Amino acid sequence: MSEISKAYEPQAVEEKWYARWLEDRCFAADPASPKPAYSIVIPPPNVTGMLTLGHVLNNTIQDILARRARMLGREVLWLPGTDHAGIATQTVVERKLRKEEGKTRRDLGREAFLERVLEWKEKHGGIIIAQLKKLGCTCDWARERFTMDADYSRQVQEVFVKLYNKGLIYRGKRMVNWCPVSLTALSDEEVIMKPQNGSLYHMKYELVEHPGQFLEIATTRPETLMGDTAVAVHPHDERYKHLIGSHVWRPFPKAAIPIIGDEHIDPTFGTGVLKVTPAHDKADFEIGQRHGLEVIDVFHPNATLNELAGPEFAGMDRFAARKAAVEKLREMGLMVREEPYQNNVGYSERADVPIEPRLSEQWFLKYPQVDKSLEAVNSGIVKFRPERWAHVYDHWMQNIQDWCISRQLWWGHRIPVWYRNDNPACVHVDTTAPADPENWTQEEDVLDTWFSSWLWPFATMDAETRAKFYPTADLVTGPDIIFFWVARMIMAGYEFTGQEPFANVFFTGLIRDMSGRKMSKSLGNSPDPLDLIAKYGADGIRFGLLRIAPQGQDIRFDEKQVEEGRNFANKLWNAARFRQMHGPSAPEVNLEGLPLSSYSLDILSKLQALIVNVNAAYDEYRFNEVAQSLYDFFWSEYCDNYVEAAKTEIFSEDPSAKASALAVMDFVLSHFLRLLQPFMPHLAAELWATFGFQAPQHGREHLMYAAWPNADLLAGIAPQRLASGSERAASVYQAVRLARNLRAEVRIPSNKKARFHLKPQPEWVAQESETFARLINAESVGLQPDYEPARGEPGVLTPLGELYLPLEGLVDASAELERIKKEIAKVEAELVTVRKKLSNSNFVQNAPAAVVDEHRKREIDWSEKLAQLQKMEQTLGA
RNA sequence: GCGAGCUUAGCUCAGUGGUAGAGCGGCAGAUUUACAUUCUGUUGGUCGGGGGUUCAAAUCCCUCAGCUCGCACCA
Numbered sequence: 001m002s003e004i005s006k007a008y009e010p011q012a013v014e015e016k017w018y019a020r021w022l023e024d025r026c027f028a029a030d031p032a033s034p035k036p037a038y039s040i041v042i043p044p045p046n047v048t049g050m051l052t053l054g055h056v057l058n059n060t061i062q063d064i065l066a067r068r069a070r071m072l073g074r075e076v077l078w079l080p081g082t083d084h085a086g087i088a089t090q091t092v093v094e095r096k097l098r099k100e101e102g103k104t105r106r107d108l109g110r111e112a113f114l115e116r117v118l119e120w121k122e123k124h125g126g127i128i129i130a131q132l133k134k135l136g137c138t139c140d141w142a143r144e145r146f147t148m149d150a151d152y153s154r155q156v157q158e159v160f161v162k163l164y165n166k167g168l169i170y171r172g173k174r175m176v177n178w179c180p181v182s183l184t185a186l187s188d189e190e191v192i193m194k195p196q197n198g199s200l201y202h203m204k205y206e207l208v209e210h211p212g213q214f215l216e217i218a219t220t221r222p223e224t225l226m227g228d229t230a231v232a233v234h235p236h237d238e239r240y241k242h243l244i245g246s247h248v249w250r251p252f253p254k255a256a257i258p259i260i261g262d263e264h265i266d267p268t269f270g271t272g273v274l275k276v277t278p279a280h281d282k283a284d285f286e287i288g289q290r291h292g293l294e295v296i297d298v299f300h301p302n303a304t305l306n307e308l309a310g311p312e313f314a315g316m317d318r319f320a321a322r323k324a325a326v327e328k329l330r331e332m333g334l335m336v337r338e339e340p341y342q343n344n345v346g347y348s349e350r351a352d353v354p355i356e357p358r359l360s361e362q363w364f365l366k367y368p369q370v371d372k373s374l375e376a377v378n379s380g381i382v383k384f385r386p387e388r389w390a391h392v393y394d395h396w397m398q399n400i401q402d403w404c405i406s407r408q409l410w411w412g413h414r415i416p417v418w419y420r421n422d423n424p425a426c427v428h429v430d431t432t433a434p435a436d437p438e439n440w441t442q443e444e445d446v447l448d449t450w451f452s453s454w455l456w457p458f459a460t461m462d463a464e465t466r467a468k469f470y471p472t473a474d475l476v477t478g479p480d481i482i483f484f485w486v487a488r489m490i491m492a493g494y495e496f497t498g499q500e501p502f503a504n505v506f507f508t509g510l511i512r513d514m515s516g517r518k519m520s521k522s523l524g525n526s527p528d529p530l531d532l533i534a535k536y537g538a539d540g541i542r543f544g545l546l547r548i549a550p551q552g553q554d555i556r557f558d559e560k561q562v563e564e565g566r567n568f569a570n571k572l573w574n575a576a577r578f579r580q581m582h583g584p585s586a587p588e589v590n591l592e593g594l595p596l597s598s599y600s601l602d603i604l605s606k607l608q609a610l611i612v613n614v615n616a617a618y619d620e621y622r623f624n625e626v627a628q629s630l631y632d633f634f635w636s637e638y639c640d641n642y643v644e645a646a647k648t649e650i651f652s653e654d655p656s657a658k659a660s661a662l663a664v665m666d667f668v669l670s671h672f673l674r675l676l677q678p679f680m681p682h683l684a685a686e687l688w689a690t691f692g693f694q695a696p697q698h699g700r701e702h703l704m705y706a707a708w709p710n711a712d713l714l715a716g717i718a719p720q721r722l723a724s725g726s727e728r729a730a731s732v733y734q735a736v737r738l739a740r741n742l743r744a745e746v747r748i749p750s751n752k753k754a755r756f757h758l759k760p761q762p763e764w765v766a767q768e769s770e771t772f773a774r775l776i777n778a779e780s781v782g783l784q785p786d787y788e789p790a791r792g793e794p795g796v797l798t799p800l801g802e803l804y805l806p807l808e809g810l811v812d813a814s815a816e817l818e819r820i821k822k823e824i825a826k827v828e829a830e831l832v833t834v835r836k837k838l839s840n841s842n843f844v845q846n847a848p849a850a851v852v853d854e855h856r857k858r859e860i861d862w863s864e865k866l867a868q869l870q871k872m873e874q875t876l877g878a
Numbered sequence: 879g880c881g882a883g884c885u886u887a888g889c890u891c892a893g894u895g896g897u898a899g900a901g902c903g904g905c906a907g908a909u910u911u912a913c914a915u916u917c918u919g920u921u922g923g924u925c926g927g928g929g930g931u932u933c934a935a936a937u938c939c940c941u942c943a944g945c946u947c948g949c950a951c952c953a
Binding site for chain 1: 880881882883884889890891892896897900901902906907908909910912913915916917918919920932933934945946947948949950951952953
């Protein structure tokens with residue numbers, strides 16, 4: 001190892017280890033294992049998708065959970081796979097077809113088109129899976145599933161048939177959200193409301209019964225007026241109620257349409273008169289139903305106008321028609337005015353165009369198990385983290401609407417329904433076609449992709465796997481798919497397995513760019529994670545991202561953070577190099593009977609505290625806290641403090657002292673690498689192997705199967721021994737900080753040896769003075785209990801005693817005095833604060849005894865310090 | 879309109895009742911034999927405003943403001 005580069009080079013190491021893990025089948029889950037099960041199903045990414053930073057965050061968390069569970073002795077299943085992403089994938093292939101061959105899918109026909117989609121899938125389908133492997137994910141790849149697998153498809157159809165037979169699935173002509181680009185219905189969840197700057201047009205319709213009199217109407221959509229079949233007013237509206245029952249002229253195509261009264265109308269909005277277009281607005285449709293109005297659809301499916309709109313509009317796009325209709329109204333003298341107006345318009349999530357409310361024949365699902373699913377989250381059977389997302393879930397579940405599950409696409413699960421040719425009302429609903437297929441026609445529509453993904457936690461498992469691993473333990477996903485996926489999975493779990501699909505749902509934050517914008521392809525503000533992996537290593541990006549990913553808060557991504565992850569990896573690498581340079585490591589260390597320095601006792605205590613902290617953080621899914629604890633411990637405690645202090649022993653003439661320090665390093669490193677493994681698996685494995693540490697505790701040789709460190713690992717060392725070691729070490733480290741500061745104040749460069757004098761305070765100072773001297777780069781530290789500093793000699797009060805830095809020649813006594821005075825002022829301020837508290841009888845009476853005692857101790861400490869500082873001040877010649 | 883979250887150092891963020899923290903940046907110094915992807919020192923905050931509860935508030939409550947995000951929606 002010492003011949004290897006001074007800097008850690010992750011690429012080769014990461015590839016090597018991933019290949020070895022695969023070769024040794026480290027990720028395989030065994031349903032026959034006697035070990036307790038731990039399982040996660042991956043949120044299936046789109047089969048043709050590419051890895052985003054969101055995926056990196058999400059899957060790293062899953063990997064961390066899976067890796068830790070293995071070390072805790074669980075039989076782990078992390079089940080991977082992809083979904084077929086109906087609209088997204090079909091759209092991509094259609095676009096390609098149009099661009100390269102000038103054809104539509106209908107030119108090819110259903111079967112030939114689906115072959116093209118499959119070709120596309122074969123070509124691009126493996127990419128994201130390969131990318132997850134680069135990240136180090138320990139999915140059981142042999143179990144990779146796809147929502148269009150034959151077996152999975154069969155289960156989707158079975159579920160459809162079951163729900164149909166229960167009467168929960170029905171077909172009906174309803175108003176749905178229609179995407180005029182994808183030419184399919186969408187569920188309510190796939191529609192995004194966006195504010196639009198448009199106009200509110202005031203126009204007037206002539207009263208049929210009172211020629212020459214007009215009714216003024218405000219609308220944002222004049223292009224639909226050709227489909228108006230009524231105008232409506234509030235039944236109690238004094239301005240208009242006398243007109244109810246009479247008629248107005250629809251200007252074009254000219255027709256008399258009734259004036260009706262309906263409670264839905266808000267008299268305070270616009271003119272208080274609503275044009276009613278039942279074919280093109282959800283609310284209007286309902287009004288139409290209540291009043292038995294005619295429904296006139298003036299649009300083609302692609303949102304161009306049809307013949308019913310009149311010959312001059314037929315074939316015109318809806319937005320061109322808006323202008324044309326306004327122009328025509330103007331010509332007819334019916335346009336009163338146009339005012340700027342902002343309203344919300346529903347957009348198709350995928351195609352990003354305004355959806356059209358459209359009346360069409362669709363399949364709907366009345367959600368099953370709603371009450372039970374609500375209760376599961378409310379009672380904590382399924383625990384949401386952070387808990388606040390339970391409110392969002394609750395609200396949606398309480399206001400749940402039937403789910404439009406049919407899509408007018410070809411790429412997806414075709415609905416298992418056949419209509420009899422001679423009588424379409426007669427249907428055959430089954431997972432198999434009718435025995436006389438020539439007499440039947442299968443439903444053209446396919447199912448919403450989410451209608452397959454909601455079965456994911458169990459439809460991906462065979463019976464044996466299910467018996468061992470279902471329900472799963474944790475689900476890790478984004479809060480943006482609570483409705484799309486999480487809620488539906490809970491309902492499906494209860495409906496089809498009788499069990500909740502998972503015990504915990506951990507919602508990650510969204511990753512944003514530095515200006516707080518969501519990362520998206522169109523904005524181009526999303527860095528390619530593969531580039532980052534190439535630059536910083538998978539371990540670097542994993543650690544860097546997790547360290548700044550607080551529980552459920554959005555994350556502002558900065559490449560700097562990944563750089564820090566890489567730097568941390570390098571720090572570990574070099575700490576390991578340092579250890580390797582001083583001899584081979586022991587595969588296992590026994591601390592008992594070992595002479596241990598104060599610093600060793602201290603770092604061991606800190607290691608123990610680290611394990612406790614890390615476990616507590618894991619219990620609450622606080623991954624950033626785990627990462628931060630690991631970082632602080634290793635960089636500050638181990639490298640900055642311990643390794644530097646231990647150099648006294650490492651370079652000493654006493655072989656037993658050296659052996660002790662090296663053994664402690666081995667002990668700390670072997671435990672630390674285990675704690676680190678879930679976050680930085682490749683580097684941890686590499687170093688583990690380099691050191692030759694043993695790991696067979698759970699039956700496999702790899703670090704990832706080593707036992708998770710036990711928090712009582714120091715049981716063999718007396719607690720008071722640990723405590724006194726830590727106390728000494730803390731005093732020395734504190735004194736070192738003060739001494740270095742003193743050096744800097746008097747401008748002695750950090751590489752220049754300096755001579756110090758110390759009036760030792762604790763009786764043990766002599767035993768630590770060598771290390772102290774090393775840490776402050778002292779030529780010598782003279783221990784002189786009755787040292788009398790020269791007038792104006794710079795000094796500082798440390799936990800080890802008064803420390804002086806005699807300087808030959810020029811010393812600015814007044815500057816030195818100034819420094820001490822500043823210090824005194826600080827201490828006095830602290831004393832004022834603490835004394836104020838202690839003199840408050842309410843505080844002394846009401847505060848817990850421990851807090852009061854602590855303040856009393858604080859007062860004594862500050863007082864002593866003040867006394868000494870004042871003495872130093874006097875010496876300086878105040 | 880309803881709901882949620884956020885507001886702490888120049889920047890990104892930890893910190894949920896008991897002495898305000900980290901990283902980065904800035905500034906100063908150092909190639910001290912593991913590491914310049916480094917080390918040492920240092921600068922920097924009346925914890926968004928106001929009010930309240932409490933012996934004690936960044937932390938709990940109320941209120942206001944700003945910024946995000948859901949849900950609903952008047953044409």
